[in-house]
Amino acid sequence: MDTMTLWHITGWEFVALAFAALLVGFSKTAVSGANTVSLAVFAAVLPARASTGVLLPILIAGDVLAVLTYRRHAHWPTLWRLFPAVAAGVVVGTLFLVWADDEVVRTSIGAILLLMAGVTMWRRRSAAERREPEPVTSRAGRIKARSYGVLGGFTTMVANAGGPVMSMYLLSAGFRKLGFLGTSAFFFLIVNVSKVPFSAGLGLIDSRSLLLDAALVVFVVPGALIGKWAVNRINQRLFEQLVIAATVVGGVQLLLR
Template structure:
């Protein structure tokens, strides 16, 4: 049986709060929830518990931004994401956890630096399709399979596409719901999602729902001048956490 101390429950409530906010207002901050959950639960159970909470957040985000997704971007990302998932599954068999985290952390820092340089030099925004879609999509599939760290990857790609806040959040919502639905049967088969993790989820789902509602109100008040730097900040924090 999974037992949580009062500190463990506090960490999980904070993780659920961040999940809700990340889905409707602050994309890229999900990596912080991953770290909190991993501190409160064993690795496998934290992954399974968080997966269900993320799907609840995805549904809330789609309810709020269902008409704002950029479908050409999503369609162009689908094949490389699948390829990235397969490569990640193979890589997990040959590399240890520390190596995976460091590789992903370095890649995220390089991509964040590239995004800053692109904006500073006023380079054109990345188009849907092409090498940008292949690179970001493949890396998103790889990182979500190996470290649940795809949020910063897709955030950087959507920033490079020049999306406004609603288009950004709507595209992210549909992307992650599809990815997480794909991962769910695998997680159940591996025992990562099980009756014990679902009991914890039942307690935490109301926190996700409340945070998602608050996040939607927050998003309507965030300008691009604030939103974009926040996304970059969360990306760098996630990368440093992986390297640490």
Template structure:
């Protein structure tokens, strides 16, 4: 591993921790970094373990703010989405997977952009049973193939008008459960080897540091301006993957 690669992975690990306790949309940058500097299949397993570490911190601090009613509507549809994602991973090659991740991130960024001009009846639509099922399936597929379900959940929760701490608590419990469910799929697909475990052990302290920084800055974040910056970074990261 070159010094440049190590530095990029270190930055990605810091971002994962920060995203889990502050702004989830930032995690897409880490996904793009991992897929850019590592074999794409290996990157999905390596980043999954780091995401789970970040999830543990987020659940520890925000579990009391989770909206269990929202989670009950979403969870039943996640498993079919995970299964579809696992089938997709088994069928495509590394190049197709990398580009699919990039395209998926672009789509998720576009959906986030729609939120800036969402119609007045968005909350009514997002509250429907069909929207909950669609969000669950899309989250399962996106997280299994690219660890990129954060943007799907962001779209759903923001459209629900969820305030910041409720948003963080609901997302923390949702992704902790979903990411744990993904581990058997990832092991079965051969995405987690000894090298993955070694890299996770080396990068885990940086995830914890990023989470610590996120916890101490979330109250002072200018949400609107920061979301715009995250959206722009997501688009740039996705373009790198698609055009590489």
């Protein structure tokens, strides 16, 4: 990890990182998936691989705030369905990072995000789309959870970009706004914390990156408060449209970056 670059960012670059940290807080309590913009900002200011290690503790701080805000709305059967597949995806993502370069990673994840957005929009136009979380015993629900879980674990490990994938899963399963936010809050807190040993082992997190995190994490709090205020003023239809739009933007920027 080229940590020396972390000591040489300009004032404007720090402002950009601070804004990205604020957007992380907003995305965790309002529009999940919007932090793909934060991913792009961090990767533009810092070396691409180093940026994932710096961003991870910022995401965990946002996850903690989201859990404190929406802890009563989590749907735990869905979480237990997802975790085994996500663990497999994290392992695959770790192995992928050992040999894949930045271009391969960006292209793969960008394509996956756009595919997931397209599938979700198609399903939403179908009269047969479900509006409630599928039963844990549903065979179709288990297959879908495993597929999205592996993709989510893979994308979150290689680029901290699991949010849009899981957003597409939760929307396709028919989650309403608060259930969506509560379930995703616990999901990403657990998953992101579990990624720390892998990221540290790959050299993506060290003492210097954590010092930059300490300077940036304070900006997550106002972002989370803005998100909590905004989410009560966004109706369900607009909320879902914003989530899908954020996913598309994230996929496109990963392909073009």
